[in-house]
Amino acid sequence: MPRDAAVDARGLRKTYRSGKTARNAVDGLDLLVEPGEIVGFLGPNGAGKTTTLRMLATLLRPDAGTALVAGLDLGADPAGVRRRIGYVAQGGSTWYEATGREELILQSRLYGYPRAEAAGRAAAAIEAFELTDCADRRCKTYSGGQRRRVDVALGVIHRPQLLFLDEPTTGLDPQSRARMWDEVRRLRAEGMTVLLTTHYLEEADALCDRVAIIDHGRIVADGSPAELKRAISGEVVSVGLNGAAQAAAGLLDGQPYVRRVETGGDRLRLYVDAAAGAVPLILRTLEHAGLQPASVELHRPSLDDVFLAKTGRSLRD
Amino acid sequence: MKLIRDTWLILHRQMTLLLRGPAWLITGVLQPVLYLVLFGPLLKTALDARSTAEAYRTFVPGLLVMLVVFGALFAGFALIGEERAGVLERCRVTPVSRQALLLGRCLREVISLLFQATVIVLLALPFGLSVGIGELLLVYLVLTLVALAMSALSYAAALRLRSEDALGPVLNAVTQPVLLLSGILLPITAATAPVWLLMLSRANPASWTVDAVRSLFAGEYADPRVWWTLALLAVLAVAALAWTGRMFARDVH
Numbered sequence: 001m002p003r004d005a006a007v008d009a010r011g012l013r014k015t016y017r018s019g020k021t022a023r024n025a026v027d028g029l030d031l032l033v034e035p036g037e038i039v040g041f042l043g044p045n046g047a048g049k050t051t052t053l054r055m056l057a058t059l060l061r062p063d064a065g066t067a068l069v070a071g072l073d074l075g076a077d078p079a080g081v082r083r084r085i086g087y088v089a090q091g092g093s094t095w096y097e098a099t100g101r102e103e104l105i106l107q108s109r110l111y112g113y114p115r116a117e118a119a120g121r122a123a124a125a126i127e128a129f130e131l132t133d134c135a136d137r138r139c140k141t142y143s144g145g146q147r148r149r150v151d152v153a154l155g156v157i158h159r160p161q162l163l164f165l166d167e168p169t170t171g172l173d174p175q176s177r178a179r180m181w182d183e184v185r186r187l188r189a190e191g192m193t194v195l196l197t198t199h200y201l202e203e204a205d206a207l208c209d210r211v212a213i214i215d216h217g218r219i220v221a222d223g224s225p226a227e228l229k230r231a232i233s234g235e236v237v238s239v240g241l242n243g244a245a246q247a248a249a250g251l252l253d254g255q256p257y258v259r260r261v262e263t264g265g266d267r268l269r270l271y272v273d274a275a276a277g278a279v280p281l282i283l284r285t286l287e288h289a290g291l292q293p294a295s296v297e298l299h300r301p302s303l304d305d306v307f308l309a310k311t312g313r314s315l316r317d
Numbered sequence: 318m319k320l321i322r323d324t325w326l327i328l329h330r331q332m333t334l335l336l337r338g339p340a341w342l343i344t345g346v347l348q349p350v351l352y353l354v355l356f357g358p359l360l361k362t363a364l365d366a367r368s369t370a371e372a373y374r375t376f377v378p379g380l381l382v383m384l385v386v387f388g389a390l391f392a393g394f395a396l397i398g399e400e401r402a403g404v405l406e407r408c409r410v411t412p413v414s415r416q417a418l419l420l421g422r423c424l425r426e427v428i429s430l431l432f433q434a435t436v437i438v439l440l441a442l443p444f445g446l447s448v449g450i451g452e453l454l455l456v457y458l459v460l461t462l463v464a465l466a467m468s469a470l471s472y473a474a475a476l477r478l479r480s481e482d483a484l485g486p487v488l489n490a491v492t493q494p495v496l497l498l499s500g501i502l503l504p505i506t507a508a509t510a511p512v513w514l515l516m517l518s519r520a521n522p523a524s525w526t527v528d529a530v531r532s533l534f535a536g537e538y539a540d541p542r543v544w545w546t547l548a549l550l551a552v553l554a555v556a557a558l559a560w561t562g563r564m565f566a567r568d569v570h
Contacts, residue, residue: 057410058410059406059409059410079412082410082411082412083412085410086410087407087410089403089406089407091401091402091403092402092403093402093403093404093406093407094402094403094404095330095334095399095402095404096402097334097337097338098330098333098334102330102333106326106330107407107411109326110323110326110408110411110412110413111411111412112412154407
């Protein structure tokens with residue numbers, strides 16, 4: 001077991017009971033997060049993402065399993081874990097009637113810093129998260145993006161090694177979301193490991209070094225977005241052929257560089273392992289037969305295709 | 318010491334928020350004024366007292382205890398709001414003392430309720446109420462212990478129920494019998510009550526508390542019942558704080 005992993009969880013389980021029925025929200029989950037990674041839990045609501053995060057952040061006691069978090073045993077030393085991690089909950093974390101600056105100062109003080117240093121840390125966080133305009137207004141007046149940036153600033157006021165972000169951009173407009181992604185990348189560049197949850201495919205794709213797809217409390221796939229997509233379905237080359245689609249399909253079906261052919265109207269969908277190598281071969285074959293493609297498009301499989309392949313459902317539903 | 322430092326941090330934040338909220342003006346000042354203005358004039362006749370001063374000496378102690386018991390019991394509502402806003406969880410993921418999260422909140426209740434009690438006492442003085450400074454300090458000690466115990470119990474209920482809709486009826490179910498059996502509205506004595514009602518009332522700590530505060534306003538601080546009540550309330554407050562403190566420390570939900 002590598003001591004320097006940011007998270008090394010084995011067999012985590014959490015069961016919720018209501019009346020006579022018991023449901024495993026997290027069901028034997030294994031997870032390894034290396035230092036300096038941005039890892040995303042991708043899955044639908046109720047998949048167990050938040051429960052896992054709350055267990056790793058000492059807020060919820062696992063019913064079974066063990067975990068090293070920031071190098072410390074979660075069960076034996078939760079207080080030590082708390083000093084090394086930051087946690088930003090899904091629903092926000094501020095008192096509406098307090099100002100952002102007051103919140104940041106209080107949070108520093110709760111981590112044990114003396115008054116003067118707490119004020120300094122708050123000022124630095126206001127600068128870093130571009131909250132200068134709103135820092136001295138009450139939190140209830142903040143926009144969604146401002147509130148979320150304060151939440152994250154509160155979570156990292158003590159410079160934790162490891163940051164848990166639960167749905168950091170849910171409910172934000174596209175501009176605020178892009179900005180939050182920049183903040184997360186900045187924190188990683190400063191040496192922080194980030195474990196976040198999301199149900200946005202684009203977010204997992206654009207932001208995460210590694211994605212763990214979670215469903216029914218288990219991780220069903222784990223890898224970089226590119227690896228995951230490659231492993232599932234290769235790539236799709238879509239060729240437009242005016243009136244000659246059937247003929248072209250006959251030519252291309254059975255070629256070694258084409259895995260599968262689908263015809264739809266004037267278009268062919270060719271499933272290939274790697275489009276970069278296959279496209280020239282496809283074009284040459286068509287040219288030899290005197291067929292002129294009207295258009296050629298590349299479709300890379302999305303993480304939704306991966307999710308579909310692993311769980312039998314689409315995340316977009 | 319970490320507990321004291323952390324308690325101060327939480328108390329400071331709670332007081333800041335309290336003074337910023339408009340509710341403070343209403344509950345802190347208006348409510349006691351209403352009791353004295355709208356209810357006070359009925360007292361002399363209703364209690365069949367010889368003078369207004371005597372009526373106030375009977376009623377004001379009950380009013381103070383009622384104010385503190387009820388005010389502190391409703392503290393849990395604010396906690397449910399804080400839980401929903403995520404601030405409780407944000408604090409619980411820091412190394413802050415879990416007991417401080419509770420104590421800071423209970424002390425806010427103490428300060429706020431002692432302030433309201435002071436308003437009532439000051440307003441009652443012109444009607445002939447009188448009390449020695451030593452006795453008044455003992456009254457404050459009684460009220461402090463009641464506020465600590467009742468607010469801690471209210472927080473425990475709030476953490477367990479996690480919804481205002483559930484907390485309201487539970488508090489009502491508790492407060493109604495406590496109020497009726499406390500002798501606050503009308504004194505429950507051998508002369509006025511049937512034996513079974515008197516027995517029930519004697520079993521209610523709120524009625525001992527009311528009696529103790531009445532004794533203090535009458536200048537009878539040497540009355541052993543005062544000191545027994547203080548001892549009992551101290552045990553009750555410590556037990557309630559310890560119990561709820563453990564709930565703050567454990568994982569909730």
